[in-house]
Every structure is written in structure tokens, then in C-alpha cells.
Amino acid sequence: MKIVGLLDSPFVRRTVITARMLGIPFEHQSLSVFRNFDEFHAINPLTKAPTLVLDDGELLVDSSHIIDWFERTAPAGRSLWPAGPEQLKRCLQLTGFGLAAAEKGVHRVYETKVRPLESRDLGWLRRVEGQIRDTFGELERRVPSEGDWLCGDAPTQADITVAVAWRFIHATAPGLVADSDYPHLAALSAQAEALPAFMATRFE
Known part of the structure; x- marks a missing residue:
């Protein structure tokens, strides 16, 4: 079994972390949908x-669906x-919030790093960035203050997805959300990034 995609994608990373934490054996093939389009297309026409x-x-x-x-x-x-x-x-609920933040983060990457400068929509960009902040604001209100995980005393899919989204936004939009605000x-x-499954999927 093989997972194809780059770990700097929050959706690929949550999938790989999940497989590791569930003890599912797999091979990871690191391909970009941009730089390795032809090779990726040969594996999956989508x-x-x-x-x-x-x-x-x-x-x-x-x-x-993969998760x-x-x-x-x-097992x-x-x-x-x-x-x-x-x-x-x-x-x-919290997994959905994490997915929403990741999705808006990807929208922001496309708007700022893929779309030509002359075609960028600054109004759309401001809206997306506001949605990211608001989503993290909703999550901040729901994080336990005593150092527990989001849904109990052990990490769940909510913790994986939210932490992956948080790391992705910090990597692709430095300064957009400050640790001091959340x-x-x-x-x-x-806490999540210190887990072995997270450490094995770090990216620059």
C-alpha cells in the first residue's frame, strides 16, 4: 500500500500521521502535483x-475517505x-474545524504563490485570511486549558488535523496567526508535534 503526495500538504500529512498512529504499514511516495505532474498523473489520472x-x-x-x-x-x-x-x-466538530483551516490555508497558497501577481484578488485573500483567524479563534475557545488532548486523555483525529493545520499555516503564512493570540x-x-508520528513527518 502506498500514500502518494508531499508532506507539506496538510491533507497528505494528516493521512500519513494517521497511518503511523494506527500501525498501518505503507510506503510513502513523495510526489508534487505541480513539479511531478506527469509522474503523479500516471499513478492517478485525477x-x-x-x-x-x-x-x-x-x-x-x-x-x-482514506482515513x-x-x-x-x-489492527x-x-x-x-x-x-x-x-x-x-x-x-x-473539531476535526471539521481543522480541515476548514487547512482548506483556507491551501486557498491562500494558491492565491499568493500560484496565481500570477497581476491576477491576484486582494479582497478574496483578506477574506480567506480572516476565515483562517476566525477558525483558529473558534478552536482556541475549545482547547482544554489543562494540557489534555482535544477529546480526552489521548490524541484523536481532531488533534492530528488541528495540529497539522496549525503547522501548515505557520509554514506557509508566517505571522498570520501568532502563538500569543492562540x-x-x-x-x-x-504537544502533538512532539509525538513520534509527527516528528517522522516534519517538513521545511
Whole structure:
């Protein structure tokens, strides 16, 4: 089984971290949908990262669908979702917030680093940056202040997704969100980045 895509994508990184934390064996093929378009296209005509190439050659795309497959095929007893309905509801909510921040971060990258300067929409850019700040503001209000994880005493998919989004925004938009403005979120991210699965997926 192979995961294709660059770790500087928040969607690829959350997928790889999830596989590691669930104990699922895989090969990581580091290809860019831009620089390695032809090679990526030969693997998956959709040229979408992440792509999961299953052992039978079939493909799965979209990080959430791939992660759902991992959850259903992980070794017995392993899961990154809480069992109880209330904790699961909270975990799904916060994972969705993390995905929203990551998505807006990708929009910002396209607007500032892919789109030609003369074609950039500054109004759209300001809106996206505001959405990123507002999303992290909602998350900051929901992070436990006692150093626990988002949905209990162990890391869940919510922690993975939120921490990955936080790191991605810091890497691609330095200064957009300050640790001092979101201290609980910054502490949560630092706690997650110290986990072995995170450390194995660091990127510059």
C-alpha cells in the first residue's frame, strides 16, 4: 500500500500521521502535483494528493475517505475516534474545524504563490485570511486549558488535523496567526508535534 503526495500538504500529512498512529504499514511516495505532474498523473489520472494506492492497485482519494478506510482496516482495538457519542460529536466538530483551516490555508497558497501577481484578488485573500483567524479563534475557545488532548486523555483525529493545520499555516503564512493570540492552540500543536508520528513527518 502506498500514500502518494508531499508532506507539506496538510491533507497528505494528516493521512500519513494517521497511518503511523494506527500501525498501518505503507510506503510513502513523495510526489508534487505541480513539479511531478506527469509522474503523479500516471499513478492517478485525477492527480490529487493524497492518493492511496491499495495492494490490489485500486485508488482512494480524499484524506478523510482514506482515513476512514484506515480506521476500518486497522489492527483490532486501534482507533483515533472516541467511542462515546458525545466525545465523537466533539471530535468530528473539531476535526471539521481543522480541515476548514487547512482548506483556507491551501486557498491562500494558491492565491499568493500560484496565481500570477497581476491576477491576484486582494479582497478574496483578506477574506480567506480572516476565515483562517476566525477558525483558529473558534478552536482556541475549545482547547482544554489543562494540557489534555482535544477529546480526552489521548490524541484523536481532531488533534492530528488541528495540529497539522496549525503547522501548515505557520509554514506557509508566517505571522498570520501568532502563538500569543492562540496560546492553548499553540501548546496543543507543540504537544502533538512532539509525538513520534509527527516528528517522522516534519517538513521545511
